[in-house]
Amino acid sequence: GDLSKPARFLPMAKLLIVDRGNDAVMITVDPANVEKVDSLLAYPYGRLKSTKGLEQKVIKDVATLRRRWRIALAAEAAGCMAAALAFVVDYVKTRRAFGRALGSFQAIQHRLVHASETTESTKWMAFRAAWSDSETDAAVAAGFAQMRTAQLTFDLHQFCGAMGLTLELPLHLWTYRLRVLAGELGGASATSLGQLRRDGRGRRCRSAVAGSDRHGAYATRAGRGDRIRRTSQFAGHRHGRGVGAAADGLSGD
Numbered sequence: 001g002d003l004s005k006p007a008r009f010l011p012m013a014k015l016l017i018v019d020r021g022n023d024a025v026m027i028t029v030d031p032a033n034v035e036k037v038d039s040l041l042a043y044p045y046g047r048l049k050s051t052k053g054l055e056q057k058v059i060k061d062v063a064t065l066r067r068r069w070r071i072a073l074a075a076e077a078a079g080c081m082a083a084a085l086a087f088v089v090d091y092v093k094t095r096r097a098f099g100r101a102l103g104s105f106q107a108i109q110h111r112l113v114h115a116s117e118t119t120e121s122t123k124w125m126a127f128r129a130a131w132s133d134s135e136t137d138a139a140v141a142a143g144f145a146q147m148r149t150a151q152l153t154f155d156l157h158q159f160c161g162a163m164g165l166t167l168e169l170p171l172h173l174w175t176y177r178l179r180v181l182a183g184e185l186g187g188a189s190a191t192s193l194g195q196l197r198r199d200g201r202g203r204r205c206r207s208a209v210a211g212s213d214r215h216g217a218y219a220t221r222a223g224r225g226d227r228i229r230r231t232s233q234f235a236g237h238r239h240g241r242g243v244g245a246a247a248d249g250l251s252g253d
Helices: 062-094 106-132 135-159 161-165 172-199 231-237 243-247
Strands: 015-019 024-028 034-037 045-048 056-059 217-219 228-230
Touching: 015 062, 062 106, 062 135, 062 172, 106 135, 135 161, 135 172
Parallel strands: none
Antiparallel strands: 015 024, 024 056, 034 045, 217 228
């Protein structure tokens, strides 16, 4: 990693961890050595003013670092998704068009249900990955969150109309963060391909995230395809919560 590049939360951080490829370093951060960086990405960014004389500790087990980074990424994405979805559900309940609440239109309800399924699936995959601490579960959780971010943020902003394109509406505080998270660790493709390299062992490669956004299927073991489950089942039936929660109470006047 390049120590001169901006990093999220650096202005208030005590430690900075930099992945250098074969290993990583943990750097003690001196607040006087941090320069704040202006950004529209809803995170407080900063960069080190100087990279000389830094107190560093080498981390050799970079595989564990990346695995837990992916788990944390999925958990953070789930939180951003939930906050953004809750805001938009409240918005479409009160915003009116054509004499009725926006949330009473079935087309919007259907897409809100899909956003709810994405949010709940991301949360439970992150929980599973944190519980198992396995490479595959971490890759699936992070890859799924990154893969679904673009559609979810597009839909939520569209439901807010022209206001959704302004900084006056706080929705961007969550969706902009999601777009940052979607690109971390190389994005969904790099996450999936990395898992394939670890799990391949000469087998024919298949995606760690099987299926499409439309059908919401994922493979719990990359490269085998022997345990494919529906994310809607994972988020709803298995954990006792239906994926239609977002549309609850939007039936109209």
